[in-house]
Amino acid sequence: MSLKSAFAALLIFSTTHALAYPSVGDKVTWSGEVQRVDGTSYSIQITKEVIEHDKKDNKWKVKVDAIMGAEKTSDIFESNELYSPSQYKNLLAGCTSKGGTIEDLKLSIGTYKTCKLTTTSEDGTLVEKWWGDIPFGVISKTTKDSGQVAKQNPALKSILVGL
Template sequence: MLKHFFWILAAATLLTSFAQAYPRIGDKVQWKGSLQLKSGDSSPVHITKEVVSYDEATKKWRVKYVASVGDKITTEFIETADLYSPEKHKKMISGCLDQGGKLEDVATSIGKYQTCKLTTQTASGMTVDKWWGDIPFGVVSRNTRDSAEVETPDLNAIARDL
């Protein structure tokens, strides 16, 4: 059974003007971390989301999602009319406490981000912490656990590719 699961964004190029220009075609974010089982075994996790197109007629974005856990790779395409934006980040930060969240600054090797940490429970009883920041797709980091212990992921970097 899953004990800990967290994603850490991988290092890449960071452009200051980029934060105000998303969502747009070519936005790409990568999360890296590990999946640790109660047995003590661990598998690397690498997740990438990339905006590949926008359909003006339907007003929908097409997002490519690639996840690898150990040797298993899953690829899918998602269509959505609602992508994270700088405006959504502002609303998230201003309403963070009202949503039961906590404002936290998250420092990584390539920058510091003002985030809203929200904790939720899944239907299966897992606790999920997400740190929402001003980046494409919003999630700076994520930590999932099935016990009451609290752990903060060790954030190394954030990836944003054009």
């Protein structure tokens, strides 16, 4: 098989396989910065990984590892439903009717067609999330205080779709 044919086969396989999420082995990492009230900042990295699926009960187990500055945490949670390509398709189709905007979000690992949704909490904190066609859905998230100063901005760093 020629190099060109092998590359084409790999491209077709990876595109087809990417649509198979959620599946065991899906792993997504976001990284960014958190700004403290005193003006200092620290790095943040969050990784979510699908580690198990009970088909009988349709329960998913997801491991979440977080590094925030010097603090490291790890947790496992169960869910009956995980984000899927059909949810992305529905979200994109209804994005503007939900008050969102469709945006191409360019990151170091690629450009993603997203639905940007913005919410404001009771304390005035503004949360912007860019939802895309990846496991767990969120491509990037920015949290701003009531004065619109960014407090947190983790963005997608890597994706591994289950094998």
